[in-house]
Amino acid sequence: MIAPLSGFFNLFNTKSISHEEFAEIAPILEENTDQIQLMFSNLFNWAESQKDGFTLSKQEVKIQDVFETIQNTFSQKCLNEKLTFRIKPCTDLNKTVFANPEHLRQIFRNLVHNAIKFTPNGGEIELGCEETPSGAQLYVSDTGVGMDDDAIERLTVKLERFTKNGTRNEKGTGFGLQVCQTFLDLNRTKLQVDSELGKGSKFYFYL
Numbered sequence: 001m002i003a004p005l006s007g008f009f010n011l012f013n014t015k016s017i018s019h020e021e022f023a024e025i026a027p028i029l030e031e032n033t034d035q036i037q038l039m040f041s042n043l044f045n046w047a048e049s050q051k052d053g054f055t056l057s058k059q060e061v062k063i064q065d066v067f068e069t070i071q072n073t074f075s076q077k078c079l080n081e082k083l084t085f086r087i088k089p090c091t092d093l094n095k096t097v098f099a100n101p102e103h104l105r106q107i108f109r110n111l112v113h114n115a116i117k118f119t120p121n122g123g124e125i126e127l128g129c130e131e132t133p134s135g136a137q138l139y140v141s142d143t144g145v146g147m148d149d150d151a152i153e154r155l156t157v158k159l160e161r162f163t164k165n166g167t168r169n170e171k172g173t174g175f176g177l178q179v180c181q182t183f184l185d186l187n188r189t190k191l192q193v194d195s196e197l198g199k200g201s202k203f204y205f206y207l
Helices: 002-013 019-049 063-080 101-117 149-156 175-186
Strands: 059-062 084-088 096-099 124-132 135-142 192-196 200-206
Touching: 019 175, 059 063, 059 101, 063 084, 063 101, 063 124, 096 101, 096 135, 101 124, 101 135, 101 175, 101 200, 149 192
Parallel strands: 084 124
Antiparallel strands: 059 096, 124 135, 135 200, 192 200
16 A cells, blocks of 8 residues: 555656646545554554553543544545444443543544445444443444345354455455454453444444
8 A cells, every 4th residue: 555655646746747636646545544544553553462461451431532533533534435424422421431542442443444434425324322231332333235144243253354345445454343353352342243234234342
């Protein structure tokens, strides 16, 4: 991904392409930059968690603060892709959970990124909280392409890493969901999925 980015900027710097042509390329640059940033963030945080002697640092984390951070990260991208992004906050706006804050943010970055990837233009993505007897159910839901039972089992039971192209032909590695599984396990919870082909998916966990 880095080589194509470098090539684009070299073309612009040497005036091989016009400002107008560069403007047409800009969305491609933005998509590549977002993917690279998420990829390196996943790799760095995952590598840290695999070090010998790693000790997880946990604290009370205000859910609404995390939600607003994720919304700020993805609001422009959703606008570009003509997707509606909304937050369904906890009933108690000051609700906290005991977790590693960076792990929580990374989990939601991956889940929202995937929701965007597999939701066509005009769709909806919701980042939300439901307070239940089992704790706070934190989720990302979408109105995207959905998954069949086999794909859900591979993700949540067999814990396999697999990927397919997104609705805009985006490519991926499947590593993001593997990172989610690892971080959720460290925070003593697990990823669960409700999905139906053609109707969308809901990825959620309890804390």
